[in-house]
Amino acid sequence: MLQDSETVADITVVPESEMHAHDTDCDSDQSDDEATGDHNRLPSRILKEEGFLPNSDMQLPNPPDDDPGCSSSVSQTETRKVSGTNENVTSQIVGPMLHKTKNQDRKFKKIKIAAKAPAQANKKYQIPRYVPKEHDPGFTSDDPVDIFLTFYPKSLRDVTLEMSNLYAEQKGKTLNLTEDELLTFYGILLISGYNTVPRRRLLWSDDCDVSNNAVKDAMRRNRFDEIMSSVHLVDNMKITADPFFKVRPLFKHLNDINNAIPIAEHVAVDEMMIEYFGRHGCKQFIRGKPICFGYKIWSLASSSGFVHQMEPYVGSHTHLVETGLGQGPSVVLGLAEKAEVPPGVKFYHDNLFTTLSLVDEMTLRGYGSCGTMRQTQLHNVPFTAPQTFKKTPRGDAEHLVEAEKLIVRWNDNSVVTVVSNMEREFTETEAKRWNKQKRTMDKVRQPKCIQDYNTHMGGVDLHDQFVSRYRVNIRSKKWWWPCFSWALNKHSTYGKDLLSFQRLVAQTLLLRHGTKPSRQGRRSSMAVAITDATRFDNLNHWPCNTGSRYKRCKNCGGRTSFACGKCDVPLHVECFKKYHTE
Template sequence: VTLPPKIVPRINICSWTYSPPHTHTHTNPLFPSDATLEMSNLYAEQKGKTLNLTEDELLTFYGILLISGYNSVPRRRLLWSDDYDVSNTAVKDAMRRNRFDEIMSSVHLVDNMKMTADPFFKVRPLFKHMDDINKTIPIAEHVAAWCKQFIRGKPIRFGYKIWSLASSSGFVHQMEPYVGSHTHLVETGLGQGPSVILGLAEKAEVPPSAFKFYHGNLFTTLSLVDEMTLRGDGSCGTMRQTQLHNVPFTAPKTFKKTPRGDAEYLVEVEKLIVRWTDNSVVTVVSNMEREFTETEAKRWNKQKRTMDKVRQPKCIQDYNTHMGGVDLHDQFVSRNRVNIRSKKWWWPCFNWALNSKDLLSFQRLVAQTLLLRHGTKPSRQGRRSSMAVAITDATRFDSFNHWPCNTGSRYKRCKNCGGRTSFACGKCDVPLHVECFKKDHTE
């Protein structure tokens, strides 16, 4: 029976989440090294090269990528420079620059000769491995899902669409790249939105009952809420006008003219449907409340230039509280994103997976541990950069405060003639005989 909505004098977000009380720790899902070793060496062989990549080198490679996220330089080769303004001792002492370039040009996750119709074939093992790792983490109370897609009017309008199931604290429990008919999610017959939510819940092995799902208007339908009710799970999400069907709410254009804080609602079977006016009109459906209740929210009043208290439906307050998990995860990733780029189309997915964590201190700990434990310090230094030579020459010929000083050491070699000397330039700190001093600073 469809009841007329009640008018009460008196949201907006797009994503989804779900919830029972558990705690979890954040982890760094490093990729399966055995498979990556095998595939990288195989790819190099297919290209007519010999890579002989070892596990220590691969883990050192990962560590350097992580360092580039929080200690970035304009060009990756500057990490190995001797110039004091960009030099990175940790990187230089762990791997030679040319060896890093060799690994980066050959790193692979799959055998290219066994390509399938899956558009994400090259990174599919990566997502599977990360999902396997994430299943070992207890599911948090609140989890959100979202995707990368074309968004009209944004500065960066294109990206990979990845369905994600994340806790409200920003930890991703399950992810699945969207590739049309090749997407690895079950088809429920309820439409794409419900299929994504139910599919991610199934792949994440979320047990039915006692969980609360929060989802944006891309996913929410009345049939989804009914299905969640049958599972025994809570469900709350914003809805598009096209999904309301025969719900007799006031048209959004008309309802938008009502004062901020006004609401209308409808209780139907086990669902509460609420329409509320804020900066825009928002419609929310929930099976977690059987009665309409309100709380207070603070909003900025442009005319009075003060913070006013307005009435807000409790289901919308709960939705806003638990909906930001995926956005929070994206924020964590963007803070210290790997700065080393590649022409490979799947490289952004590779980096995104490597950066799926939220703590800079943890990222630094992982990076330093990988370099110190698995890196190999070069036996000799490479050639000095042209920039270093130019800086040294500019100082050497400035004719200011260059004086020969007795260092007290008899075993240093003169830069000019190669003989032993105990003297050096006090400013340049270069060993020189007194008789060679003038020649070195004028020629």
């Protein structure tokens, strides 16, 4: 029990980031449960962590003089010492704690007739009008190669060159990587996305079934292997506590370029997955996703699939501000802040992110907000219970109004609840659904806010679909390689025809920046390798005079103008029988 004289303060405890893989499906679309905990039964790992006051103006009472174990000051942020370095790294970015209103303190109204439009009802809750910005002249090119090089900027390429040469030097090797070689390296990786072979070295093979002349004429195989073993983005001697420090420059440069593109009017917040099956503390498992295992990336994308902002999820080291509203709302607000989203933009998010407090804060910032809600977020909201509402006819809906928000519950294949601050007027449209009993397509009533959500929510999933079409097929054992190759595919998805776009980019990079290797040593007498099954089948092998200049006999190495008509192998007539039988 608190006494009247005691001071009430909220203390935030930030545990150290986990070093083991996370195995959870609580944020999947199929999950309707929210992770909760008992504050009276916290594990020792959390109890031993330091805490801080979210409000710097709040002061704790001074401890009594006879209690040496108490301290009158509390650390504003938690820092921990990185193993192997002398650097203290902040493990959590904490901003001002936002006000969170409980559901029992809200006033929900059931309305039977359509309310007035927001502009006529209450100007306080109006969302500003969206004003599109003009495109930067540097981003108006329609050439696929220019588009690719714009989104994979020279600043990032320069960092890659510098760090790759430095890494090779630290390993006692001389790489001398040039920009032309790096761009050729990118082109070969892109080719592997649509011209796949089971082993990357087969791209340089002379066998007719896997040979690729474009790759062979652009870079030697051994040089490609040298670059792949040394390519880096950071100095390995400057390790930080960030689990993603090796690819942090990659995301920073890509976000800087994306921020130069005007934000679309309708954007979606969701998580992307970069496929990875190895061992890493940030690897996630999300049940029900097309990619279940890999790195999770918080993303802000337009309805067309263009990603405006992305941030890797790395636990307490995620570079997004903690707002006190929970992880989901903090992600939405953090991405909007980092992308510098102007007022008037409309956000769409699923039940992982949506809370009533988030919609309140989005309204204060001038953003539209629409998202599905979990049942665990609807305590004390006077809706019909989902089990009862499911028994109503398909297409039935009920709706409530609370301040600027319209909350709608609709019966479809399952009961879905949507909250929106973009309209207080409840309107309905029609949607087509399959009737199993009649085996026909029937029209059912559908709330307009749900139709808008379905129209604009799929931007991140659409981008994932584009990337997965022709994903880089060359693999590496390095944990950060999936992020590196994913970034190449990410900026090869902006063409109307994805395959033509990626092919044109890859071909142009090889032709412009590739260097045709000069052959060394004696010229080979065979253009195609002959299998043993063909060589020893004793069918239609006849010596023929090629009529060309002398070539080296495959059996003895001497000069000859004769060859096997079937195998196309230079052979003396005397060596013919021995070659085809031994």
